Amino acid sequence: MSVEEIGIDVGVLKHEIKKTYASVSSEPHAEFVFPTGRAWAEDLDYPEELARVPESAVESFAGVANPFSLGRLEPGERVLDLGSGAGTDSLVAAQMVGDGGRVTGIDMTPEMVAKARGAAAELGVANVEFLEGEAERLPFEDASFDVVISNGVIDLIPDKDVVFSELHRVLTPGGRIQVADVTIQNPVSAEGRRNIDLWTG
Numbered sequence: 778m779s780v781e782e783i784g785i786d787v788g789v790l791k792h793e794i795k796k797t798y799a800s801v802s803s804e805p806h807a808e809f810v811f812p813t814g815r816a817w818a819e820d821l822d823y824p825e826e827l828a829r830v831p832e833s834a835v836e837s838f839a840g841v842a843n844p845f846s847l848g849r850l851e852p853g854e855r856v857l858d859l860g861s862g863a864g865t866d867s868l869v870a871a872q873m874v875g876d877g878g879r880v881t882g883i884d885m886t887p888e889m890v891a892k893a894r895g896a897a898a899e900l901g902v903a904n905v906e907f908l909e910g911e912a913e914r915l916p917f918e919d920a921s922f923d924v925v926i927s928n929g930v931i932d933l934i935p936d937k938d939v940v941f942s943e944l945h946r947v948l949t950p951g952g953r954i955q956v957a958d959v960t961i962q963n964p965v966s967a968e969g970r971r972n973i974d975l976w977t978g
């Protein structure tokens with residue numbers, strides 16, 4: 778379904794999403810309508826690498842499931858973390874791919890990107906970078922990555938066709954996508970689709 782058909786103002790939606798996730802970054806112990814933090818990641822059976830990820834990242838973990846339950850990443854792989862937030866999944870991935878691999882996290886909320894960079898420095902890994910940018914316009918060459926991971930991000934984006942087309946473009950032929958996300962079982966009413974609070978929550 779196109780953004781026009783949904784009838785939502787994408788500029789307003791992005792503004793509200795950034796506001797929500799700036800709060801998750803700056804007030805990680807506040808009450809949100811979704812679960813956050815290390816206890817939540819542990820409930821999701823995150824791999825052992827989670828233990829080394831600094832609290833400064835994990836306290837703002839806001840994923841919806843565990844993309845590593847679809848398989849571990851291999852040493853040497855080039856990984857894109859789409860909507861990397863405060864960096865938990867990227868920093869797990871950086872440990873899995875090791876010095877011969879690299880991880881790039883991209884997120885449109887500047888507070889999240891700053892937090893992820895701080896956590897990477899704290900962990901002391903040199904194979905990960907965090908960029909500010911939008912999933913609909915990825916600033917990467919074609920075929921730049923072996924695997925894309927993403928956690929709780931694509932559900933926030935109205936134009937999913939554009940996102941998947943971008944992921945297909947930046948993945949190397951034969952590359953893979955390990956996405957954890959929210960899906961719906963029943964159609965949402967037109968009124969519900971236009972409700973910004975339902976998108977951001």
Ligand SMILES: C[S@@+](CC[C@H](N)C(=O)[O-])C[C@H]1O[C@@H](n2cnc3c(N)ncnc32)[C@H](O)[C@@H]1O
Nearest residue numbers: 838839840860861862884885886911912928929
């Ligand atoms: C639910 S949080 C998940 C963050 C992280 N993946 C995690 O597991 O903690 C969603 C993240 O997606 C980012 N995001 C939402 N829409 C985006 C878009 N169109 N482009 C880039 N990032 C986006 C938000 O800024 C937020 O940090």
